[in-house]
Amino acid sequence: MKRSKRWTATSEEFMTKVCRTSGLGDDTYYPAEVATLTECDTLKTTYRGARAETEMVLFSSVAKLLTGLKLAPQQIDAVIVNCSSFNPVPSLAACVINHFHMRPGVKAYTLSGMGCAASIVAVELAQELLQNHRNMRVLICSTENITSSLYYGAEKSMLLTNCLFRLGGAAAVLSNCRKDKPIAKYSQEHIVRTHLSGDDAYNAVISHEDDNGHVGIKIGRDVMHVAGRALTMNITALAPLILPISEKVLYVLDGIARKVSKSKGPRYVPDFKTAVEHFAIHPGGKAVIDVVEKALSLQPRHALPNRAAFERFGNTSSSSTWYAWSHIETFGGVKRGDRLWQLAFGSGFKCNSAIWRALKPNNDQHDAWTGTPSC
Structure with a gap:
């Protein structure tokens, strides 16, 4: 990030100190758009980069999950995606549904602005869907967008997120289908x-x-x-x-x-x-x-x-x-x-x-x- 020269020396010193004392290891992940910033880049990271980050996380985690469960995308009945800071149009849930060619009629929900506790909100929403529908599978995807959240100012209370937050995501399937009982964990x-x-x-x-x-x-x-x-x-x-x-x-x-x-x-x-x-x-x-x-x-x-x-x-x-x-x-x-x-x-x-x-x-x-x- 220092390569971009978008922060003052004082801000860089503060972020360096936080990173060194935070307990973070050396192998955490930044998205490509952030990791390769240079002083020639525009002030703001791009929308294209933010979308690429989220799609990479969502698509890879969902693909691996469905493969491991031996489920076809068409066997998913509802998709819940939570991401606080990046919410394009169409929604991220629609993005997942479109990419995996899910069946018409699949229910789509996108939760935004709910922070680090949003995954359990998604679980509760999935639970309510399962209580009201029989033989249903709900796909939950949780992620955050680092590219769009990067802060370029000098306020220390806002620079903290640059230091602590990193790229990541997870996906899970909740089901009330009897046939899924043998594989349920x-x-x-x-x-x-x-x-x-x-x-x-x-x-x-x-x-x-x-x-x-x-x-x-x-x-x-x-x-x-x-x-x-x-x-x-x-x-x-x-x-x-x-x-x-x-x-x-x-x-x-x-x-x-x-x-x-x-x-x-x-x-x-x-x-x-x-x-x-x-x-x-x-x-x-x-x-x-x-x-x-x-x-x-x-x-x-x-x-x-x-x-x-x-x-x-x-x-x-x-x-x-x-x-x-x-x-x-x-x-x-x-x-x-x-x-x-x-x-x-x-x-x-x-x-x-x-x-x-x-x-x-x-x-x-x-x-x-x-x-x-x-x-």
Whole structure:
């Protein structure tokens, strides 16, 4: 990026420092349009480059998924694509449908502007479709566009996205077809979505135009405080759905004791490890992972897949939890009956949780981690 000379020396120094201290590895991916910028390039990266980035991610991930499942594109009944910052006309869902020549009548949904937590929103939408239609397969695609999100200004709070966000994407199929039961890996058990209101939450992560007309994503100073509030509300709603009776009793007894003694100390934090074996936490950065690890009293081994995903791939926005999930399968394996907690934060401000249960043992070797080429 330094080759383009589009940033001041101060901005370049700041971005270099952030990248060096962020925990990012040396093998994260920028799209070609960004990686090859030179000082002769126009100020803005091109629309053509942004489209090429998104098409490359969507088409390759969907093709690999359908091939692995031995499904023809015509067997897909609905397509949900989420991408916050790049939303061309026709929509990205229409783009996928057209490229794979899917059948007429396939349902198309594109979710925009919903940030890093959008993938679980897509899962919930797919779940609602499956509850209302029989014998249906829903394709979910999650990605973010780095080319169109690049910020050329000098505000440090907006330069952060240049440093932390990277190219990535994921795809999955949800189905209620009986014939798919033998190949199904997980069942979806619970989804809890928390959306905070108020200016502090709304402005925590927001598209912004600086004084010089440069547009980017601004990350507010209060973002971790807001994320902590959202997480507390989310796990409070989720806990009764998944915790064993023993933990529920301890939590109630703690509440009674606090009321009797009028204690203002910290409340008893339930041990979620008694209910969940695996944690796919949004690897948005070291601070995000640290907050969740502390709040849930996780052990280092529980947080490892999320730290590894951030180091290897960076913040890939809504697809990031799927990278952490694939690390769990590749290196640790998942036993039949295990529960996995998919947890993500996003602009708005949102904290979303999805609980999945493994239907079979799973130690798939995902090429994102094994280094084998994808299709």
